[in-house]
Amino acid sequence: MGFSFTKSLRLRKRPEFLRLQQQGGARRAITPHFVLLVAAQVGPEGPARLGVVVTRKLGGAVERNRIKRVCRECFRLSPGAFAHGVDLVVIARPGAHMLGLADVRAEWQRVLSRLRKA
RNA sequence: CGGGAUCGCCGGCCGUGCGGGUGCAGUUAUGUCGGCACGGCGGGAGGAAAGUCCGAGCUCCGUAGAGUGCGAUGCCGGGUAACACCCGGUGGCGGGAACGCCGAGGAAAGUGCAACAGAAAACAAACCGCCUGGCUCAACGUUCAAGGCGUCGCCAGGUAAGGGUGAAACGGUGGGGUAAGAGCCCACCGCGUCGACGGCAACGCCGACGGCAUGGCAAACCCCAUUGGGAGCAAGGUCGAAUAGGCAGGCGUAGCGGUCGAGAGGCCGUCGGAGGGUGACUCGCCCGAGCCUGCGGGUUGGCUGCUAGAGGGGGUCGGUAACGGCUCUCCUAGAGGAAUGAUCCCGACCGCAUAUGCGGCGACGGAUAUGCGGAACAGAACUCGGCUUA
Numbered sequence: 001m002g003f004s005f006t007k008s009l010r011l012r013k014r015p016e017f018l019r020l021q022q023q024g025g026a027r028r029a030i031t032p033h034f035v036l037l038v039a040a041q042v043g044p045e046g047p048a049r050l051g052v053v054v055t056r057k058l059g060g061a062v063e064r065n066r067i068k069r070v071c072r073e074c075f076r077l078s079p080g081a082f083a084h085g086v087d088l089v090v091i092a093r094p095g096a097h098m099l100g101l102a103d104v105r106a107e108w109q110r111v112l113s114r115l116r117k118a
Numbered sequence: 119c120g121g122g123a124u125c126g127c128c129g130g131c132c133g134u135g136c137g138g139g140u141g142c143a144g145u146u147a148u149g150u151c152g153g154c155a156c157g158g159c160g161g162g163a164g165g166a167a168a169g170u171c172c173g174a175g176c177u178c179c180g181u182a183g184a185g186u187g188c189g190a191u192g193c194c195g196g197g198u199a200a201c202a203c204c205c206g207g208u209g210g211c212g213g214g215a216a217c218g219c220c221g222a223g224g225a226a227a228g229u230g231c232a233a234c235a236g237a238a239a240a241c242a243a244a245c246c247g248c249c250u251g252g253c254u255c256a257a258c259g260u261u262c263a264a265g266g267c268g269u270c271g272c273c274a275g276g277u278a279a280g281g282g283u284g285a286a287a288c289g290g291u292g293g294g295g296u297a298a299g300a301g302c303c304c305a306c307c308g309c310g311u312c313g314a315c316g317g318c319a320a321c322g323c324c325g326a327c328g329g330c331a332u333g334g335c336a337a338a339c340c341c342c343a344u345u346g347g348g349a350g351c352a353a354g355g356u357c358g359a360a361u362a363g364g365c366a367g368g369c370g371u372a373g374c375g376g377u378c379g380a381g382a383g384g385c386c387g388u389c390g391g392a393g394g395g396u397g398a399c400u401c402g403c404c405c406g407a408g409c410c411u412g413c414g415g416g417u418u419g420g421c422u423g424c425u426a427g428a429g430g431g432g433g434u435c436g437g438u439a440a441c442g443g444c445u446c447u448c449c450u451a452g453a454g455g456a457a458u459g460a461u462c463c464c465g466a467c468c469g470c471a472u473a474u475g476c477g478g479c480g481a482c483g484g485a486u487a488u489g490c491g492g493a494a495c496a497g498a499a500c501u502c503g504g505c506u507u508a
């Protein structure tokens with residue numbers, strides 16, 4: 001497959017987010033601008049899926065949209081980074097809207113190896 | 119911000135391939151040729167999409183009856199689906215003018231407010247004054263002296279012109295009048311009442327009379343007039359799932375008559391009804407056999423509503439205009455943890471610094487090149503008309 005990113009590769013329902021955010025078996029990694037949560041999918045394994053959480057505290061709709069877009073772009077352009085059968089939730093922290101694609105990729109790269117062990 | 123390249127996203131139409139064929143995707147609802155993958159065609163954020171401050175459409179709840187309360191609006195006329203918006207007038211204020219600004223009903227219904235200053239801030243009063251009369255023991259001037267006159271002082275009275283304070287001082291200016299003064303009298307202006315005329319009206323204008331009465335603030339309470347049912351697309355419809363008398367406490371379903379029935383019981387009427395609705399309160403009205411309170415538990419999914427509309431643009435006619443009529447033409451996002459993007463290159467724009475050369479005595483102005491930085495406000499969420507803030 002190429003670098004596509006369709007609806008099936010996103011987390012779209014509230015329970016899917018809550019499963020990773022609550023104290024369950026998700027692995028957690030913290031970078032200066034993000035919190036990354038990774039856990040195995042329930043049911044049949046598919047490609048890795050992404051969900052992004054950006055609260056209102058981080059800015060208006062424009063800033064929050066930009067954070068989501070950059071995160072999705074970063075996820076899309078590195079298909080090998082996350083294993084099959086894994087869900088990823090990214091929680092943005094203050095200042096994230098100032099980052100470009102290269103900054104996000106560099107931050108994620110530093111913690112990837114720890115998350116892979118999950 | 120514009121252009122290009124590459125990689126993507128959302129939904130529409132078309133095609134190819136794969137597997138399937140009473141199946142496929144989805145736990146179900148659902149979709150109907152769909153599902154997955156790839157390709158093609160054409161579409162995809164704003165002037166404010168924002169704040170959610172007004173006004174509507176649409177939807178449901180409801181029946182709105184009366185009184186009280188609460189909110190909104192507040193010169194007049196018009197536009198509009200409607201408005202607190204828009205247009206045109208009137209009046210006021212500012213300005214030399216062009217023009218600009220204006221929450222612009224009522225202060226003789228009542229309550230209240232006015233710092234500082236000032237004598238006094240509202241049934242007027244009298245600080246410095248002005249004037250009249252009286253007193254003369256004493257003081258001064260005039261005089262040879264007394265008296266008289268004047269100054270000063272004290273007492274009684276008349277005044278509100280002048281001074282001074284203030285945002286504002288009980289009509290203004292000028293003249294007459296007077297001891298001094300005062301609408302005391304007169305002219306003009308203002309104000310009030312009445313009448314005529316013009317205007318749909320706000321109002322204007324003219325005349326007569328009154329002799330000043332009614333100081334200001336209503337974005338202080340208030341009064342008056344007009345007006346307002348509530349909630350909002352998580353509205354609502356539909357399908358599905360789950361909970362469905364799990365526990366504890368409290369209140370009630372009384373009765374009577376008729377009728378059907380073998381009975382249990384059902385239906386109708388009357389009375390009684392815990393509680394609920396009428397989202398402010400009271401009355402009234404309506405529902406009513408189960409309801410209320412606390413604890414605990416579960417679902418918050420699919421389709422629809424969902425985008426062609428008080429729609430945009432052109433022409434023409436009516437109107438001072440807002441706008442309206444007729445006609446032609448265009449189709450322009452529909453997401454749902456939420457699409458409309460990311461990266462790179464090039465080019466414009468702005469700011470700063472440096473360099474070069476130009477104009478000018480100079481402060482400086484503007485030009486080119488290079489480097490660095492910036493590039494706003496902000497993201498549709500049912501749809502429109504406004505306002506406001508960026």
